[in-house]
Amino acid sequence: MLWAGWLACVALFVWCWERMTQRTIWAFVWDAPNAAADIASRAFPPRWSYMERLWAPLWDTINIATLGTLLGIAMAVPLAFLAASNTTPSRLVLRPAALFVIVATRSINSLIWALLLVSILGPGILAGILAIALRSIGFIGKLLYEAIEETDIRQVEAVTATGASQGQILTYGIVPQVLPSFYGISVFRWDINIRESAILGLVGAGGIGAQLNSSLNMLAWPQVMLIILVILGTVVVSEWVSAKVRHAII
């Protein structure tokens, strides 16, 4: 039985491989080491003087990530409270609807959102912010509603026993319990969003990706190299910041 399973897996793999490589031009593949050496020789040294034209897109990239995260949080928090089974006002209608929104926004990558929004809103930083925000809803919403569902029921009961209203139960019973994980989730998502916003410019949504795209189209490899180094640096810094903040909170 186990062997049959393995055999099926191998057969599936071979079939998939055949199917996938049907349209591969092998001459290109065998030539790849040469091409790689060629590109590498052209890309070094990176063109450092290009840096002065990168500061503005870099600032845009950080803004896209930050504003997008804030907008995403603003939309995700009410959704999370609607989706959590212990705070939802209606179990039959609103909870499934909120869960659907969370899953649907999570399954579409921010680059696809950007592609759509650029064709609707026109190229620019606004499309990028909205793309990041929409993608963040699902992520923050899912983690936050799980945190809300895991809250300690006894604290909520204690607050309820004092005769608190619904709103007071939320602010004094539930919010203090989920606040640390809320900050942790937000900073974590901000870190991911910095990575994603760096490439949104490829489809026209502003930021440093736009520079990357034009440099790639001009085959200006030293500039491409510099941009990738800048993106890597930004990613490392944002990861460090988010690790520090999360460490301080938790």
Next chain:
Amino acid sequence: MSAAYPTIWRKPPQMIQARGLRIALAVGAVVYLVLAIGTIDVNWTRVIAGMERAQRFVAGFLQPDFTTRWRDISNGLMESLTMTFTSTVVGVAISIPIGVGAARNVAPRAVYLVCRSIIAISRALQEIIVAIFFVALFGFGAFAGFLTLTFATIGFIGKLLAEDIEDIDEAQAEAIRATGASWVQLINYAIQPQVMPRLIGLSLYRLDINFRESAVIGIVGAGGIGAALNTSLSRYEYSSAGAILLIIIAIVMMAEYSSGYLRKWVK
């Protein structure tokens, strides 16, 4: 005697105790927001013109058109699925030795450093950037996408597997070592049984992620359903784009539920 207690109760701050720091953070946040929002320049005439497109897009999403471009869609979908499966298999196969090598408790120091740096490189570069390079090197199509996803899988599985191996129950490894087992026997009898369920779970999870990514890397020419989506959007065929997006959402949801179910079953 009137009480010296305050009659109004104020909520204590929840995160940051120091008052000065709180105010400084709030002011900093407001200044940043003003500066950041100032950089958004919106071309309102373009946005209004785009609203009509947005309507057409919503209409296309509500009445998806699966038939006209079905050949493109089914080709792209097939490419995406085959790419996802092969890259996950190859990626997991490569990441197992790397993951073992990157675990501090079973690998010598030199091997550990080499494997950790492979993982770090693979995790630091986004899929899209890797895909751009692989497309430039290997030509357009699914093969570049396959390589990209394999590359990304190595970093993901390698890191999580290494952490898992570092977290194992040392007592069992100790017991196997005491019998005079060689290194290979140690891995096979002490480590492998402990990490296997989690490895299967991670592979399934990565399969799910790889499908999502395969929908994206097509935009830069690495084949798959993303290429079909990009084409249909640049042709302004919103009903086909809506159909593709619905297919992606449906497959991702299916993959998520079935991989969650399978992971529970494996545990």
